[in-house]
Amino acid sequence: MSLTPASGIGRFYKQSAKIIRFVRQGCTNRPFYHIVVMERRKNQHQPVIEQVGSYDPLPNDFNERLVALNTERIRFWLGKGAHLSVPAAELLGIAGLLPIHPRTYMTAWRNRRKAADEAQAEATSS
Amino acid sequence: MSLFRHIRSLNALQILRPGRRHLSTASLQYDQDPQPLFTDAETQSLLQSMTQLQLDKVFRKRTVPDNSTEMKFMTPDQLEKEFVQAIEKARHLLQMPPIVKVKVDTERLISKDAALKDFASTKYVFTDITYGLPQSERKVVVRESDGTLAYANLETVKRMNQLYFPLEGRKSYIPRMFTDEELLKSALDTHKYEFILDRATVQYEPYEPEFHNILSRVFEHLNESKQFDLLRSTRHFGPMAFFYAWHRCIDDLLYDMIRRDYLHNAAELIALSYKIHKIPLDYRSTLEQISALRSTPAEKALEDLRNSIQAPEERQRVGGIEQEIHLAIGKTENDFASDEICLKFIEQYIASEHALKKVQLELAIQTLKEVNLEKLQLFKGLKKAHGVNVN
Amino acid sequence: MLRAGCQLLGQASVAKTGSNNFALEFVRWRRKPRWLPVAKSKLFRVPERKKQTEEERTELMRLHNQYKTQLRSVRQYLREEVIRYEETSTADHIVLTPEQEEAEFQRCLDENAAWNAAIAKEREIRLAKERDEKVVYVQERLEAKKLRDEERLERANARVLHEIEQSKTFITRENLDAAIETALANPVDHNFAIDMGGNLYYGRNATQFPQETTNEPPQQALSN
Numbered sequence: 001m002s003l004t005p006a007s008g009i010g011r012f013y014k015q016s017a018k019i020i021r022f023v024r025q026g027c028t029n030r031p032f033y034h035i036v037v038m039e040r041r042k043n044q045h046q047p048v049i050e051q052v053g054s055y056d057p058l059p060n061d062f063n064e065r066l067v068a069l070n071t072e073r074i075r076f077w078l079g080k081g082a083h084l085s086v087p088a089a090e091l092l093g094i095a096g097l098l099p100i101h102p103r104t105y106m107t108a109w110r111n112r113r114k115a116a117d118e119a120q121a122e123a124t125s126s
Numbered sequence: 127m128s129l130f131r132h133i134r135s136l137n138a139l140q141i142l143r144p145g146r147r148h149l150s151t152a153s154l155q156y157d158q159d160p161q162p163l164f165t166d167a168e169t170q171s172l173l174q175s176m177t178q179l180q181l182d183k184v185f186r187k188r189t190v191p192d193n194s195t196e197m198k199f200m201t202p203d204q205l206e207k208e209f210v211q212a213i214e215k216a217r218h219l220l221q222m223p224p225i226v227k228v229k230v231d232t233e234r235l236i237s238k239d240a241a242l243k244d245f246a247s248t249k250y251v252f253t254d255i256t257y258g259l260p261q262s263e264r265k266v267v268v269r270e271s272d273g274t275l276a277y278a279n280l281e282t283v284k285r286m287n288q289l290y291f292p293l294e295g296r297k298s299y300i301p302r303m304f305t306d307e308e309l310l311k312s313a314l315d316t317h318k319y320e321f322i323l324d325r326a327t328v329q330y331e332p333y334e335p336e337f338h339n340i341l342s343r344v345f346e347h348l349n350e351s352k353q354f355d356l357l358r359s360t361r362h363f364g365p366m367a368f369f370y371a372w373h374r375c376i377d378d379l380l381y382d383m384i385r386r387d388y389l390h391n392a393a394e395l396i397a398l399s400y401k402i403h404k405i406p407l408d409y410r411s412t413l414e415q416i417s418a419l420r421s422t423p424a425e426k427a428l429e430d431l432r433n434s435i436q437a438p439e440e441r442q443r444v445g446g447i448e449q450e451i452h453l454a455i456g457k458t459e460n461d462f463a464s465d466e467i468c469l470k471f472i473e474q475y476i477a478s479e480h481a482l483k484k485v486q487l488e489l490a491i492q493t494l495k496e497v498n499l500e501k502l503q504l505f506k507g508l509k510k511a512h513g514v515n516v517n
Numbered sequence: 518m519l520r521a522g523c524q525l526l527g528q529a530s531v532a533k534t535g536s537n538n539f540a541l542e543f544v545r546w547r548r549k550p551r552w553l554p555v556a557k558s559k560l561f562r563v564p565e566r567k568k569q570t571e572e573e574r575t576e577l578m579r580l581h582n583q584y585k586t587q588l589r590s591v592r593q594y595l596r597e598e599v600i601r602y603e604e605t606s607t608a609d610h611i612v613l614t615p616e617q618e619e620a621e622f623q624r625c626l627d628e629n630a631a632w633n634a635a636i637a638k639e640r641e642i643r644l645a646k647e648r649d650e651k652v653v654y655v656q657e658r659l660e661a662k663k664l665r666d667e668e669r670l671e672r673a674n675a676r677v678l679h680e681i682e683q684s685k686t687f688i689t690r691e692n693l694d695a696a697i698e699t700a701l702a703n704p705v706d707h708n709f710a711i712d713m714g715g716n717l718y719y720g721r722n723a724t725q726f727p728q729e730t731t732n733e734p735p736q737q738a739l740s741n
Contacts (some may be wrong), residue, residue, distance in 0.1 A: 011649075027493075040717060053255065059248040063249070064249055064250070065248055065250050066251050066253070066286075067250055067253070068253045068255045068290055069253070070254075070256055070257070071254050071256055075598065076652060078595045079596045079599030080596075081596070098238060098588060098591055099584055100242065102581050102583075104242065105241055105580055106580075108244055108245035109241075111244040111245065112243060112244050115244065
């Protein structure tokens, strides 16, 4: 994997479908994602049109997950009609840039229900 | 290698430690916003004049990778240009770090969504990395795991800025010097004031409470050890003088200035304290008289540079015997005149109720007067002997 | 996971894991090839389908509808923003009125003409200089050629004169007999020694030598 500039070296057709999505960088057991704009039909490890951010899913020492977003370019590409992959849409929703994705709500209520079930099970067992 | 690893693990531990150790707070803090007074043009010129400009000290060897010098042949015009540039560079190096009031962190909520509670186990920090924004305008928002979206606090903003747009010299963790009381104390006791101040200036933003705390600690310690000359002609002398003037403890600095025969600086320091505390005494006229008789530090340094390359014969030809005498004594007639005015002003201050260490200061003034008188007599005698008219 | 005994995988992946058969293990970046059948243990496994309750589905439907509507309006806003930006920005195009364009064109023309004039002046000077240089060069070459030709002629003349001088002593058909006579009458004997004083010492008579050599060897041969 060679390093390419964040402005990207990917070639694209004017009318082709673009998508804002994650590219998994990092290595085994250590995910790290670049948030990129690329042609929808392409494989994630092919050259990208532009990198617009990064996402580190593992919490750091302060128990935070760090996300960097180039909001200006994201707005531009969305305005140009770029699609959004579901994880990217979720992340942008959490960031408050877009409306919150229904899947985030779903994870939230499922997590809550699971926690409630566990608490109940503990209460009955003890 | 193992040493580095050890240090790194220590630093990591320091982050993880629940109640992070903080330095004990200094007793003297700015009670109001000092910024308008500090950035005022008159104050700045006073502080710059007090800092002085000793080129040897400004361009001394530093602990940097490259301390190399370059030798060149130059025409007099080129040399003159180079001198002016050097002075300009020295002035740039002597720019004072600003003293501003501590910024208070305010919580700014963007949205609160109860339906998002527990959507993730940790919080998310979003940084806007749009190209070309200044650091102060970069938006950092935090989504807590209970679904509230808010602007990040100052500490997080600084951390994110350092992570995505690192400043040279600033560490992502706080140097242990600034968290460990003992380390800071040992540095202070070995009089490494400039090192501490430089590092604090790089590490902290001027509006941070830690910055103010460290500055106060250093200046308080300095006031006890009285090694003011270590900071003279560095960028920290101005803030130091301002600190003492603000907190009404200028007497030790004043004593040091008188002892080293920087009478005009002493007068300026007193004027500064009058200005800060709005004491109804007319100091401006005195300052004007002094500034009319004396050149600014930059002009003086430039003059010294020019004189330093002249051969002795040429110096004699240009300035005549008069300049020789000035060099031998170290003072000119204007200097003696300004000293007179300064002495009057300082004595007025000592007599007033603002001075705290009156006896010490008076003694210093007395000795200085005697030395000055001797010098003046010698000066006049020399002039008479060489047949230069004395007024 | 595949264990030892899978012969279909290449030798390389097996060799990488070590020599003893116990340690044979699957290398993680190789997947099971597509033509391998489902493992026996997994043959009758039916993956459990996650149940979605009715209320959850309706809720998700509602949320999705809402989300799509919101996203559509956000997109609409961003599209307008981009169009607005493209119209107002002068990043890679500059909007000008016809008069301005005309003036700009005129300015360019003038500048171009000025450039052309300046370059033409330079060219004139350069061409004149080059012409002078060429004339001088040709002149030089012509003179050199003239000199060369003269020299050649001189050399040829000298040669001819030399040949004529030589031809006086040539042996021709007419004086052949006389020459033979002269040669026979004056045999020249080169078989001599010379000392530092320039005196010649003639030894044997050269004319006799061949006779001796021709006569004696047969006698010796006979005696042998």
